[in-house]
Amino acid sequence: MKNDIILSGVGGQGILSIAAVIGYAAVENNLYLKQAEVHGMSQRGGDVQSHFRFSDKPVASDLIPYGEADLILSVEPMEALRYLPWLSDKGWLVTNSKPFINIPDYPDEDELHAQIKKIKNNLIVDADTIAKDTGSARAANIVMLGAASHFIELPFQSLQNAIRKLFARKGDEIIDLNLKALTAGREQYNK
Amino acid sequence: MSKLILLGDEAIAQAAIDAGLSGMYAYPGTPSTEIMEYIQSSRDASSRNIHHEWSANEKTAMEAALGMSYTGKRAMVAMKHVGLNVAADGFINSAMTGVNGGVIVVAADDPSMHSSQNEQDSRFYGKFAFVPVFEPSNQQEAYDMVFEAFEVSEKYKVPVLFRITTRLAHSRSAVNQKDKLEQKEFNMPSDLRQFVLLPAIARRKFKVLLSNFESLAEDEKCQINNQYIEGDDKSMGVVACGLAYNYLMENCKEGACRFPVVKIGFYPVREELLARLKSECDQILVLEEGFPVFEELMKGVPGSDYRIRGRLDGSLPRDGELNPNLVAKALGLRSGYGKDIPDVVRKRPPSLCKGCGHADMYNALNDALKEYGPGRVFSDIGCYTLGALPPFNAINSCVDMGASVTMAIGAADGGLFPSVAVIGDSTFTHSGMTGLLDAVIKNSPVTVIISDNSTTGMTGGQKSHATNRLESICEGLGVEKKHIRTIIPLRKNHNENTVIMKEEIAFKGVSVIISQRECIQTAVRRKKKEREKK
Structure with a gap:
């Protein structure tokens, strides 16, 4: 068993929190993992990505080879497309529909969505609205994780445990909000 | 023994703590920053009273580590690859003096220049200085090799270079922790001339260094890594x-x-x-x-x-x-490929944060310089380097730490007027102060704008040595008090700030404008912390 995931978004959108949740969950299941992330200049509003790999066997490369990602989990629609060279034929592309516009030439949204829909296995989620409805506008990243959880080979309960661990210091209220966001995200797709 | 999930940087830091480190020295620089940050936030490190303050620059860090080693204790110094250029004098000569307590110099290289101005390979420095180099392939090796590196350093009485690259520094994996070693006792060098590189002593020591380097190639314990x-x-x-x-x-x-x-x-x-x-x-x-x-x-x-x-x-x-x-x-193997990136995907370069003080400073500077035309601003290394990109297009150089001030001086010598430097507060105390002294000594017609956000912003908001000290530093270096102006870069102050800049730019001597407003990233974090305390 091996799962190769590309997490993508714009600096500051919380992809490292998603990575931390998957990380805790992978450890709970005694899996090997490697997770390469971006620090430094790009975190200032540039495109950022994290390569997350876990497996029941040791993981060699910190980077996923082209064409081998099982999942692109993106918190921003244009950023989802930036990593298509990594996506495998059977891979899923799961993305937030809400654009993050901080460049003057941001493309037309319909055109973006049309490109996303060209990918056989795609799931577009209005994570910002769902997050707001569940009571925490800031949990859009966790909504996305919930939506993508169908394609992450870890028990859903492990992801829930991981959220309890990650937000432990922030108190029960924040934990509950994030658990709700995770579940609301998961409900966006029926396998 | 416990299992931890650590970045490569963090594995090195945890290993150093566990291997009996007494002093950590560093200046922030991607991808090395997290080594010091990990030690700063580690309870183990504070309970063991391990030194963990940032240094003014990589050279002062390197030399302080050597001083810690003088007392017989283990020291580590960490920097990005270009930081080793700054520390090179201390580093190369520390090989000549040798060490007393073990010294590890971590150089984090950044091939592909994710966050750097070049992609030099620090292994060259190892050979140049006749210093052994460890190069781990993964997080566990990084952890284990720190223990070995301290031993090798003490056995051969030589500093050890520890070379990593971005993908190890910033990638997480599981690391098995070893039992902790005690810190070394205070123990002065047995030869009190060990660190005196007078030519007669240095000639003798160089022969020892060369012979040790040969022995290292045959040392079984070292060669286990090959x-x-x-x-x-x-x-x-x-x-x-x-x-x-x-x-x-x-x-x-x-x-x-x-x-x-x-x-x-x-x-x-x-x-x-x-x-x-x-x-x-x-x-x-x-x-x-x-x-x-x-x-x-x-x-x-x-x-x-x-x-x-x-x-x-x-x-x-x-x-x-x-x-x-x-x-x-x-290897002659076929590899896969997904799909091409569709044309609709645009580049998304990093940019200054919304509400950043550097932006207001550049807007004022651009207006102040309008009458002179473009090409008059030398800048430096930090978030404000993004002033090179639209919509600002405000700067004409970014070379190495501190070069804004000194290039402005040289260009003024060559006939450029006005000649303006833009430098961040932390970069100024790193390597800008000496240049400003040059300007004062010969009364160069330059204006130095210190864009002071009271932090080392680009690397994530580390403490800046310059905070609350800039005026007194500039005065101490000899800049006339009336030509040290402080402005607050806010949109509402734009006209006033532009006028002040115009005045100082027109002045044909050394002037400094301190553009002072807290980094909005650190301000947000500070306010959040204050709220949590309440």
Whole structure:
């Protein structure tokens, strides 16, 4: 068993929190993992990505080879497309529909969505609205994780445990909000 | 013994704590910053009273580490690759003096320049200084090698260079922790002239350094990190240095490589190992992150028929970091590819944050300089370097830490007026102050704008040595008090700030404008912390 995931978004959108949740969950299941992330200049509003790999066997490369990602989990629609060279034929592309516009030439949204829909296995989620409805506008990243959880080979309960661990210091209220966001995200797709 | 999930940087930091470190010294720089940050937030480190303050720059960090070593204790100093240029004088001469307590110098290289102005390979410095180099391939090796590196440093009384690259520094994996070692006792050098590099002493010490370097290539304990791994297919041998080994193994789906492999984790390498590979295999492929350091070594005298493949013969690109696909190609393997990035995807370069004080400073500066035309602003290294991009297009240089001030001086010498420097507060105390002294001594007609956000912003908001000290530093260096102006870069102050800039730019002597407003990233974090306290 091996799962190769590309997490993508714009600096500051919380992809490292998603990575931390998957990380805790992978450890709970005694899996090997490697997770390469971006620090430094790009975190200032540039495109950022994290390569997350876990497996029941040791993981060699910190980077996923082209064409081998099982999942692109993106918190921003244009950023989802930036990593298509990594996506495998059977891979899923799961993305937030809400654009993050901080460049003057941001493309037309319909055109973006049309490109996303060209990918056989795609799931577009209005994570910002769902997050707001569940009571925490800031949990859009966790909504996305919930939506993508169908394609992450870890028990859903492990992801829930991981959220309890990650937000432990922030108190029960924040934990509950994030658990709700995770579940609301998961409900966006029926396998 | 517990298992931790750590970044490569964090594994090095935790290992240093566990190996009895007494002092950590560093200046922030991607991808090395998290080493010091981890130690600063570690309870282990504070309960063991390990020194963990940032230094003014990499040179002062290097020298302080050497001072810690003088007392017999273990010290580590960490920096990005270009930081080693700044620390080079101390580093190279610390090899000459040798150490007392163990010293590890971590250099984090950034091939592909994710967050740097060049992609130099720090292994060169190891050879240049006759210093042994450790190069781990993964987080566990990084952890384990720190223990070894301290031992080697103390055994040979030489500092040790610890070379990592971005993908190890910023990648997480599981690390098994070892039992903690005690810190070393206070213990002065047995020879109180050890650190005195007078020529007569230095000549003697250099011979020792050279002879030690030879011994290191034969030292069993060091050479354990360089292994010959058998393979049946002798049509090619592979040398895999550091992280490159992972990319090789990624391409060996069955878990073993069919070619014989020499896995390198320590330099200098025993020659016998390479000679064996060369005699057994028809050709050799060298995989190394960074420059073709090893490939050049293997190539030897030109004209030989023996084929060494790598970055020099086009088997791999000459620049940029390696990845599993590039290595697959070099191995003659097919690798997959998803789909091309659609044209609709635009570039998204980093940009100044919304509400950033640097932006207001540049808007005022652009207006103040309008009458003179473009091409008059030398800048430096930090978030404000983004002033080179639209919509500002405000700066004309970014070279090395502190170069804004000194280039402005030289350009003024060459007849440029006005000649303006823009430098951040932390960069100013890193390497800008000495340049400003030059300007004062000869009364250069330059204006130095210190864009003071009271933090080291680009690397994530580390404490800046300059905070609340800039005015007194500039006054102390001899800048006239009436030409040290402080402005608050806010949109509402735009006109007033532009006028002040115009006045000082027109002045034909040294002037300093301190553009002071807290970084909005650190301000947000500070306010959040204050709220949580309530």
